[in-house]
Each structure stands twice: as structure tokens, then as C-alpha cells.
Amino acid sequence: MIARLTPLIALVALEASVAASPRTPPAGTISGKVTYTGTLPRVRPIDMSKEPNCVTQHATPVTTQDAVTGPGNSVRYVVVYISAGDQGAPPATDTVRYDQKGCLYIPHVATMQVHQPLAIFNNDPHSHNIHPLARINAEWNKSQPKGAPPIRTSWDQPEFIAVKCNVHPWMHGYFAVLATPHYAVTDSSGAFSLTGLAPGTYTVTAWHERFGSQSQEVAIGGSETKTANFVLTARPY
Amino acid sequence: MRSQTRWMSLVSACGAVLLLGGATSAPAQDTHVGTLTGHAAAGKPLYTRYCAGCHGDDGDAQGENAQWIDPKPRDFTMGTFKCRSTPSGSLPTDEDLYNSVGRGFVTTNMPPWIALTPQNRVDLVAYVKTFSPRWRTAKPATPITIPREPAPTIQSILNGRELFRRMECWKCHGPAGHGDGPSAPELTDNKDNPIRPYDFHSGSRFMCGTSNQDLYRIFMTGLDGSPMPSFADQLQPTEAWDLVHFLRTLQPVKTPEATIWRAWFATHGSELKPIGP
Numbered sequence: 001m002i003a004r005l006t007p008l009i010a011l012v013a014l015e016a017s018v019a020a021s022p023r024t025p026p027a028g029t030i031s032g033k034v035t036y037t038g039t040l041p042r043v044r045p046i047d048m049s050k051e052p053n054c055v056t057q058h059a060t061p062v063t064t065q066d067a068v069t070g071p072g073n074s075v076r077y078v079v080v081y082i083s084a085g086d087q088g089a090p091p092a093t094d095t096v097r098y099d100q101k102g103c104l105y106i107p108h109v110a111t112m113q114v115h116q117p118l119a120i121f122n123n124d125p126h127s128h129n130i131h132p133l134a135r136i137n138a139e140w141n142k143s144q145p146k147g148a149p150p151i152r153t154s155w156d157q158p159e160f161i162a163v164k165c166n167v168h169p170w171m172h173g174y175f176a177v178l179a180t181p182h183y184a185v186t187d188s189s190g191a192f193s194l195t196g197l198a199p200g201t202y203t204v205t206a207w208h209e210r211f212g213s214q215s216q217e218v219a220i221g222g223s224e225t226k227t228a229n230f231v232l233t234a235r236p237y
Numbered sequence: 238m239r240s241q242t243r244w245m246s247l248v249s250a251c252g253a254v255l256l257l258g259g260a261t262s263a264p265a266q267d268t269h270v271g272t273l274t275g276h277a278a279a280g281k282p283l284y285t286r287y288c289a290g291c292h293g294d295d296g297d298a299q300g301e302n303a304q305w306i307d308p309k310p311r312d313f314t315m316g317t318f319k320c321r322s323t324p325s326g327s328l329p330t331d332e333d334l335y336n337s338v339g340r341g342f343v344t345t346n347m348p349p350w351i352a353l354t355p356q357n358r359v360d361l362v363a364y365v366k367t368f369s370p371r372w373r374t375a376k377p378a379t380p381i382t383i384p385r386e387p388a389p390t391i392q393s394i395l396n397g398r399e400l401f402r403r404m405e406c407w408k409c410h411g412p413a414g415h416g417d418g419p420s421a422p423e424l425t426d427n428k429d430n431p432i433r434p435y436d437f438h439s440g441s442r443f444m445c446g447t448s449n450q451d452l453y454r455i456f457m458t459g460l461d462g463s464p465m466p467s468f469a470d471q472l473q474p475t476e477a478w479d480l481v482h483f484l485r486t487l488q489p490v491k492t493p494e495a496t497i498w499r500a501w502f503a504t505h506g507s508e509l510k511p512i513g514p
Contacts, residue, residue, distance in 0.1 A: 050419045052514075127405040129466035133427050138375070139317050140326030141459050143466040145404055151470070166464030167408050169423045 028220035031193040032227050034080065034186050034206050035073040038234040041210065043067060046170045053125050054103035054168070065108045066172065067210050067234065074190025075208060075232060077109045079160070079176045081183035082194065083215060084203035089181040092116040095152075098175075100128050100144075105163060105173030109209075111183050112175065114158055119150040132175060133162045141166075160207060174209055206230040268331040268363040275331075275359030277367050283357055284364045291346065296368030298428075306346045309430050311462075316369030317427065319460035320445035322380035325467035330377045334362040336446075343442040344435070381457055383450055384474045389482040389494045391501045397483025400476055402512045404468060409434040412513040414487035419514070427462045434464070437487035452481045 045061045048054045068076040092113040099106040101123040112118055122128050122144040130151060131141040136159040142151055155161070155177040165171035176183070184192040194204070197220045207213040211232035218226050268275035285294070291306060293299040296313035303310050311318070320337050321329035329337075338358045341349035350358065366372045387393065401407060409424060411417040416436035426432045441447060445455050457477055459467030472480065485494035502509075 127408070129464070131427075131464070131466065135315070138326040138371075139315075139427060139461060141461060141464070141466040142325055143404065143459075143468050143471055145471055148471055166424055166466075167405070167420045169420070169425070 026199055026222035027195065028197045028199065028223060029193060029195045029225040030197060030202070030204055030218050030220070030228050031191070031225060032080075032229040034075045034078040034190045034192065034208075034230045034232060036069060036075050036211060036232050036234040037073070039236045040069060040234045041067045041236045048103050048168075048170065051103055051126065051168055057102035057124075062102075062104065064170075064172075065104075068108075068188075070188050070190065072190070074186070074188070075211065076186055076188050076190065077208070078186040078190070078192070078211075078230070078232070079109060079111060079178075079183060079207045080186065080192040080194065080230070081111075081176075081178050081205055081207075082180045082197075082202050083205040085201050086180045086182065087198050087200060092181060095119050097121065098173075099123055100130075100165070100171070103165075103168050103171055105171060107173075107185070109174045109176055109185055111185055112155070112177055113181060114156065114177055114179055115154050117152065117154055118175070119152050120144070121150045122146065122148060127167065128165045128171070129167055131164050131166055133164065134159060135161075137161065137177070160209070162209075176207070204228050206232065208232055210235065268335070268359045268366065270332050270335045270355075270359050270362075273355055273359045275356070275361070275363035277360075277363040280360035280362070280364030283353070283361050287350065287353070288361065288365075296365065307430075308345050308426070308432050309428065310347070312428065313365050313368035315427070315462070316371030317462040319463055319465075320455075321377075321458050321461065322454060323378045323458065324381060324469060325459040325461055327378035328371060328375055330380060331359070331362060333377075334365065335359055338362065340446065342444055343440065344433075344444070381454065381469060383453055383457075386449055386453075386478055386481075387475070389485075389497055391497055393479045393482045394486060394494060394498050394501075395483075396476070396479035397481065398509075398512070400472070400480045401483055404471065404480075406480075407512050409464065410437065412511065414438060414484070424464045426464070432463060437484060438489055441488060441490045449478075449481050449485065452484060453477050456480065 043063045045063055095117040096110055096112040098110045098118060098120045120130055125146050127143060127145040129141060129143050133139060136157045137155045144151060158179045159177050161175040161177065163173045163175060182194045182197060184194055186192045199220050199222055201217060201219045203215050204218050205213055205215040211234055214230050214232060216228055218228050220226060289300055291300040291302045291310040292313060298310045298312035300310065316328065318329045321333050323329060335358050338350050338361055341347045408418045408420045414437035416434045421434050424432050424434060435444060443452055443455060444460060445451055457467060457469045459465050482494045485492045486498035
């Protein structure tokens, strides 16, 4: 009896397996590395002596973050994103977190989609003022004293928005507000990876706050990984 | 039949003209202040005559006098304004801009344009609103609510002094309100031009008015485009009035707050902990 039932059980199991894992659409990846050529601006130590609370939070002196580079001329904090060819995606609902700690913005560049919730925290034992210098979106400027709840907001239009704290003028960061869900920020090796791309032709753009932006077209045919490297031109101050 | 077709064409054309006429007769730039309505076309020659020298023909703050002016003239193409009754990030109301033109800005080169008639001023405001696309895509938010002011007391002044310390106003405005706080030398506006914080000892006028209500509005809305942030999310109305009462004691004018403060300070001044780092 058991022997006669075995093929049937096997068949049912196979069908269940097929039903549980429907064929996933092909999803490609574009990965690569961002490097620079040219003359780098000078990386300077930040003088936080006007805010002793922040000096004590850093074991070693902090340096400016607007041109962070590494071995092999790699560039950190480059936003790489799909600027054309995107095939749409549901709006992002998870909250992007942006911290002020030790008189620095963490992360230095925060990426988010249009209308995506953004929460700005003050983790320092003193006040900051958050001043996003928006040009396309509305510019605003709000105080956030010690212990104040996070400032919750979002942005209506795609834009790279410089953020500064007027009280601590060395504090400098960016909100990268994008119309696409496909984006990445290069790590300390200059590497990035854009995943989950449906077959199609895409314009991939790399943007850096000092070295400008550069684009290239990449065609994705299926579940494949294509390489797109960028060489940005560094300019001294 | 032919005449009927022509008649229908004429009606359609008239409809189109009416629609277009409707769109142009009440553009977003028209201003409404009280019973006055301002029109950009009427404001343009006034702007060219009185404003372009500093603010530039294109409203971009590139007038021929701009290079000699500090702080720099407002760049109207950015659609960002300091003196507003609306929250930070919002456009100002027509009345906010109208009041700015008539009041001028203390500590800047912008004079009070009281020589211009009220109609001139609403027309000017209408033309100023043509320089930024923000006026076509956004509307001013609802002005903030300013509750009735309680009478100043020594307690409200002392509470305000504590807020001045805790909100760290002193980091820019200085421990005694002289505009000489530790952050003052490096302050810049939204175009990276150096800018000085207000010195409360410099006179009776503030950047956006002279009254206690004006002072309340200034720090609750912030002065957009400048380093002065909004404190609307951080201060309850009673706290905001406390801060107003304290700030009034810093001015070199005789105010009810200063009278209360001086009488108290004469006998209790030594009890105060200094404000500052």
C-alpha cells in the first residue's frame, strides 16, 4: 500500500514545491567602482573646539568628508542611481534615519526616494539647527535642542540637497532625493551595486558633491550582472 | 448650415479666449492685501525704478549696487523669504511681503518704502512674485497662531532667560545678546554670504517688526534663508512669551519688561548664573 502511494505523495510534493516557488522574473545587477582622476582638494582636519562636547566624542581628529578617497583612487560617498529607464516601483515607506552625532551627519550622504519618510535625530548633548539648502524643494531651517524628538519630514521633488548646521559650520552633509528605488552610495572602496533590475536599457548616473556627475547607458538582458565603472574628475578647491 | 458652423466656431473661440483670459486675469502673482489687489504689470515699472538697482532686473540680487551691499539683497528667484507669518519652509503671505516693503529691514540697506502708496506696494509685491516658480506651484501655508500675550512678570522673564540659555540662542546672539556668540563669526546665509546675528542692544526695531508679537513670530517661524531657525516645534506658546519678555530686557529702550527686570536685578543680580559656555 505504502509502495503504491509513494509516487502519488511524490507528485503532490512536487506540485506543492512548484506552487511555493513561482518563477521569479529575471533581475539583473549593475555593479562597479567609482574612481577619480585629477587633483584632489586638500582634506582638512575639522576644528570642533567651539563645541567641546563634540571634541570629546572623537578619539582622533575628524577630517572633512566632501572628498573621501581610498586606495586605487576610489571615491566614497558617490550616489549611483538609475536616472532613466526605470520601470517604476511602489513608493518607499520605510523611514530613512539621519543622525547628528559628535557634530557630524551620519551618514554623510543620506539617500531616499521622493515622499519617503525621513527622521532626523539629534544625539548630541547640545542644540543643532538643521538647515537643508533646498533649491527645488522648499528650504527650511529648524532648531533641534538636546533631547528634542526627531524631526519627521519628506521631500516632494528629486534633488541633491546640501544640509548644514549654522551653529557648527563644519557640519555638512547631503540628502540625495531620488525618483528611483535603484540607488547606492559607494563604500570606502568606491564600490556600488544596483540590484533587482528588470530587463531593459538604463542610464546609470554617478553623482558626487564636489566632482560632479557622469552617466552611461547599460542594457540588462536578464538575470545577469553588468559592470559600469566611473572615473570622475577631481578638482581642488 | 455653414453659418451655424461658423457661429459654433466663434463660440468655441470665445470660450477659449475667456478661459485664457480667466487664467491671465488672476495669475498666481496677483496680490491681495485687505481691499487692495496688486498686479504684476503695474508693479514692473515701479520695480525697475526703485528695486532693480539692488535686487537686479531679473530679481536675482545682481543689481549694480549689490556688490557694495552687506547683507546682500534678497534673491527673489529663490522664493525664500525671511519675514513671514507662515512656518519655516513656506512662502510668505501677500501681507507679509507688503509689510516688508513698507517696513524695510533694520541693519540692512533696505529702507522703509513708505513714500510709495499702498497700491504701489501691492503692485510691487505682485511683480516680485513673478521671479520664482515657487509661486506657481505652491501656496503660503496657514500663518502660525499667536495666542494672547500674558502680562510680563519677573518669573516669565527669568523663564525666558533660562530658555535663552537652554535653546542656546547665546551661541549666535551672545551671552548678553550683543550678537557676539561663539558661532557668530562664521555664520553664513543660504548663498554662503557672511551674515551677522542680531544685536539686541542695537535699537528698538527687529528684523521683522517692533512689537512683542513680531518678536514672537520671528523666532517661531525662523528667518528662512538666514541661519536663524524656527523654534515652533520646541517652544510652547507660554515659553515663547517668556522668551519674548526676556529678550525685551536686552534692548536699550524703556519697556515694561526692562522696568521689571532692572528692579529685580538691583537686589538679586548676584544670584544669577551667567549664560554661556
